[in-house]
Amino acid sequence: MDMNRRQFFKVCALGLGGSSLAALGVAPPAAFADQVRHFKLARSIETRNTCPYCSVGCGLIMYSQGDGAKNVAQNIIHIEGDADHPVNRGTLCPKGAGLLDFVHSPNRLKYPQVREAGSSEWKRIEWDEALDRIAKLMKDDRDANFVAQNAAGQTVNRWLTTGFLAASASSNEAGYITHKVVRSLGMLGFDNQARV
Numbered sequence: 001m002d003m004n005r006r007q008f009f010k011v012c013a014l015g016l017g018g019s020s021l022a023a024l025g026v027a028p029p030a031a032f033a034d035q036v037r038h039f040k041l042a043r044s045i046e047t048r049n050t051c052p053y054c055s056v057g058c059g060l061i062m063y064s065q066g067d068g069a070k071n072v073a074q075n076i077i078h079i080e081g082d083a084d085h086p087v088n089r090g091t092l093c094p095k096g097a098g099l100l101d102f103v104h105s106p107n108r109l110k111y112p113q114v115r116e117a118g119s120s121e122w123k124r125i126e127w128d129e130a131l132d133r134i135a136k137l138m139k140d141d142r143d144a145n146f147v148a149q150n151a152a153g154q155t156v157n158r159w160l161t162t163g164f165l166a167a168s169a170s171s172n173e174a175g176y177i178t179h180k181v182v183r184s185l186g187m188l189g190f191d192n193q194a195r196v
Helices: 005-023 099-103 127-145 172-185
Strands: 045-050 059-065 075-081 146-149 155-166 187-192
Touching (some): 155 172
Parallel strands (some): 155 187
Antiparallel strands (some): 045 059
């Protein structure tokens, strides 16, 4: 493009004048879309939690919709890492990033079930019934298989036929109490979900 000195100054003056007018507020108004798109987390309830997968204990922020009214079911719509959490500082591994699919999976077990001996079907039971059943079966097994002394006559107080698998997303206090309860029952098989 051929431009002499006079044309160059004209173009520069027009550009400087136009940018000065825009900076002073003489610019055309901003164009708006036909519909305003609302932020999806605007009216959601924010809940902090811990990732259930491994023992790292990454912090999560779960967003749910639905107020706390009586017949309103809350629905989790978004899960992200907690930027204020000291462990993960807002980052999540691929399993943690896919937690929303885990929560909404149709295969997710939400209620206790039992399959009676000889049956081929799982039957849904209530939580109280499930806890009572677990306590009864544990007591029966401990009474039948508890070893108070070994062959040399030394007191060992152990229960070798049952083990315990603890959750990895528990606090230190819950882990301490779990360990004390399991060891006081005499169980030697005690492990954590994070190692499985």
